[in-house]
Structure formats: C-alpha cells, structure tokens
Amino acid sequence: MEFPANARSGRRLRRLFALICLGCLSIVTACGNTGAQEDGHAVKVTATIGMIADVVRQIGGEHVEVTGLMKAGVDPHLYKASQGDIRKLDKADIIFxxxxxxxxxxxxIFEKMAKEKTTVAVSDNIDRAALRTGAENGMANTEYDPHIWFNVQHWMTAAESIRDTLVGHDPEHAADYRRNAEAYLEQLQQLHDDVTKRLNALPEESRILVTAHDAFGYFGDAYRLQVKALQGMSTASEAGTKDVTDLRDYLVDNKIKAVFIESSVPRKAIDAVIQGAKQKGHDVVIGGQLFSDAMGEEGTPEGTYIGMVRHNVDTIAAALK
Known part of the structure; x- marks a missing residue:
C-alpha cells in the first residue's frame, strides 16, 4: 500500500526528532555524571598490592568494586604492568x-593516570619524619623504606587516606565509608596492641629477626625487634657473595638459631647462608615463611591484611621464644 507523501514525511520527521532527543539525553546524562559517582553503580577501584585492595574492600563495602593487580607471592619491586593491567587502570574511577x-x-604510569582520574599514593599522608630512609640504615642514596604496612599505626594513616578519597569521590555514601572506616580502624588498633603484647613477651636475647630482604624495618622499630636482612629494601638487585658471607658470619657470631623466608622472595640465597653456617659448625633452621611484600591467597586468613600480620607474628613468636 502506498502512503501519501506528507504521511511518509511526517513519520520521518518523528523518527528524526526521537533520535535528537535520545542524543540530548545521553549528553545530559554524561555531563551530570562528571565528578560524581553514577547512582546505583559501584565505584571501580584498582589497587596495586593486596594490602591496599583489602583496606579498600573493608572501608568501601558494597559501594566499591575492587580489582587488585598483584596477587599472592608477587614481588612489587620487580612487577611490570601488562596490557591487561593498563586496561584495568584505565577503567578505574580511582587508583590506589x-x-x-x-x-x-x-x-x-601513575603520573600519566593522575592527569585523567583520581590516583592516590596511600603513603602520602604519613609524616616523612616518621619514615625510615636508606641513609639511616647504611644504604646511601636509597629512597624512603616503602614497607609502611608493617607498622600498623602507619597503616591506619593509609586507611584514613583511603576513607577520605572515597568520601570525596562518592559523597552520597560518605556516612557508610566513615562508619566502615571507624570499625576497621578499631580493629587495626586492637591488632597493634595485640602485636605489641605478644612480641614484648619474647626474651630480650631472642629479639632478633633475620629475613630474606629488608622489609621488616618498620616492624622492628614499632615492636622492639632487631632486624637483619640478606638483601636491602628492594629486591631489584640480587644478594651477592659478600652479602651471603656477612649474614652467615653474623648468624654464627651471634649464635642465632632461626631465619625466615618470605613468600615473595626466592629462598635460594637464604639456603646458601644456612649451608655456609653449617659448614662452620653452626646449625640454623628456617623459622617459617613470612608474608612481606604480598599477602596470602585470597579466601584464606593470610589473604587479608590483619590475617597476614597475625600469621607473621605467630610465626615469629613461635620460632624465637
């Protein structure tokens, strides 16, 4: 059936008008979402290490969708971002x-992303005077020690930074973020108190923690342990023969019976230290595996920040008592 020309024209005009309205609605919607979280949609967060991802989940709760880049056993000092990681960072509303x-x-990568979206270093609000530096620990020209999570009180400051960032990005759910953060900070304070009490019970002569790399400096300072490590603060350079020899002699001279391996650091060099001490007539055992730069597997107690710290403290206390 043929329609009159004026009817066909009217129908085309109505379609065109509908398309124009749809386009305008899309533009208005997009403009309305600029700088604010779209209602009903979780804030997409990408975090580098597992410790940060865990805190974001604790504080963000149901309002966040968290993607962690580095899984259990991954060394962040050596980590190189893949194309998949870049896509995860690009899709995020916030990067921690x-x-x-x-x-x-x-x-x-972070410097580039910071020009496009909220990109936050959780260490930024920690007083620099409270940070360890390489110069203070015999490592000239070394940056600040990055392993801040091993002083639970430093990590509380990092948690506050995460809270404030979420509140600023998604003010609609600010009350939830603050409430979750308050509860989590109480748990962290309890953790700090428990760690202090547990390690203070160790005999003074046993309070020496020997590890694969220098990740536990803040831990030692906060909880009164002397820390000795085979490698420096970064694992970017491997331990040399002199490092192995020096640590071997330290164990022998101080009659230290236990050393600790780390989940994210190969144990080959530590085994060489143990073998060297044995050749000098001094037996050393592995006191256990600690989590240093990475947490345990997801779904396990050690796959959370609090569980990781408690595992380390239990392992250290059992070996050094």
Whole structure:
C-alpha cells in the first residue's frame, strides 16, 4: 500500500526528532555524571598490592568494586604492568598505590593516570619524619623504606587516606565509608596492641629477626625487634657473595638459631647462608615463611591484611621464644 507523501514525511520527521532527543539525553546524562559517582553503580577501584585492595574492600563495602593487580607471592619491586593491567587502570574511577617507589616500574604510569582520574599514593599522608630512609640504615642514596604496612599505626594513616578519597569521590555514601572506616580502624588498633603484647613477651636475647630482604624495618622499630636482612629494601638487585658471607658470619657470631623466608622472595640465597653456617659448625633452621611484600591467597586468613600480620607474628613468636 502506498502512503501519501506528507504521511511518509511526517513519520520521518518523528523518527528524526526521537533520535535528537535520545542524543540530548545521553549528553545530559554524561555531563551530570562528571565528578560524581553514577547512582546505583559501584565505584571501580584498582589497587596495586593486596594490602591496599583489602583496606579498600573493608572501608568501601558494597559501594566499591575492587580489582587488585598483584596477587599472592608477587614481588612489587620487580612487577611490570601488562596490557591487561593498563586496561584495568584505565577503567578505574580511582587508583590506589603504595608509593615511596614500592611499585618502582609503574611510577610513570601513575603520573600519566593522575592527569585523567583520581590516583592516590596511600603513603602520602604519613609524616616523612616518621619514615625510615636508606641513609639511616647504611644504604646511601636509597629512597624512603616503602614497607609502611608493617607498622600498623602507619597503616591506619593509609586507611584514613583511603576513607577520605572515597568520601570525596562518592559523597552520597560518605556516612557508610566513615562508619566502615571507624570499625576497621578499631580493629587495626586492637591488632597493634595485640602485636605489641605478644612480641614484648619474647626474651630480650631472642629479639632478633633475620629475613630474606629488608622489609621488616618498620616492624622492628614499632615492636622492639632487631632486624637483619640478606638483601636491602628492594629486591631489584640480587644478594651477592659478600652479602651471603656477612649474614652467615653474623648468624654464627651471634649464635642465632632461626631465619625466615618470605613468600615473595626466592629462598635460594637464604639456603646458601644456612649451608655456609653449617659448614662452620653452626646449625640454623628456617623459622617459617613470612608474608612481606604480598599477602596470602585470597579466601584464606593470610589473604587479608590483619590475617597476614597475625600469621607473621605467630610465626615469629613461635620460632624465637
């Protein structure tokens, strides 16, 4: 059936008008979402290390969708971002990273992303006077020690930074973020008190923690342990023969019976130290595996920040008592 020309024209005009209205609605919607979280949609967060991802989940609750880049056993000092990681960062509303050059190979990526979206180093609000430096620990020209999570009180400051960032990005759910943060900070304070009490019970002569790399400096300072490590603050350079020999002699001279391996650091060099001490007539055992730069597997107690710290403290206390 043929329609009159004026009817066909009217129908085309109505379609065109509908398309124009749809386009305008899309533009208005997009403009309305600028700088604010779209109602009913979770805030997309990408975090580098598992410790940060865990805190974001604790504080963000149902309002966040968290993607962690580095899984259990991954060394952040050596980590290189894949194309898949870049896509995850690009899709995020907020990026959280540790800073202090922990993720050394990703610094340029964060600087670029910071021009496009909220990108936060959780260490930024920690007083620099409270940070350990390489110069203070015999490592000239070394940046601040990035392993801030091993002083629970430093990590509380990092949690506050995460809270404030979420509140600023998604003010609609600010009350929830603040309430979750308050509860979590109470748990962290309890953790700090428990760690202090547990390690203070160790005999003074046993309070020496020997590890694969120098990740536990803040832990030692906060909880009164002397820390000795085979490698420096970064694992970017491998331990040399002199490092192995020096640590071997330290164990023998101080009659230290236990050393600790780390989940994210190969144990080959530590085994060489143990073998060297044995050749000098001094037996050393592995006191256990600690989580240093990475947490345990997801779904396990050690796959949370609090569970990781408690595992480390239990392992250390059992071996050094």
């Amino acid at each position: 990273y540790n800073g202090l050059h922990l993720e050394g190979k990703m610094v340029e």
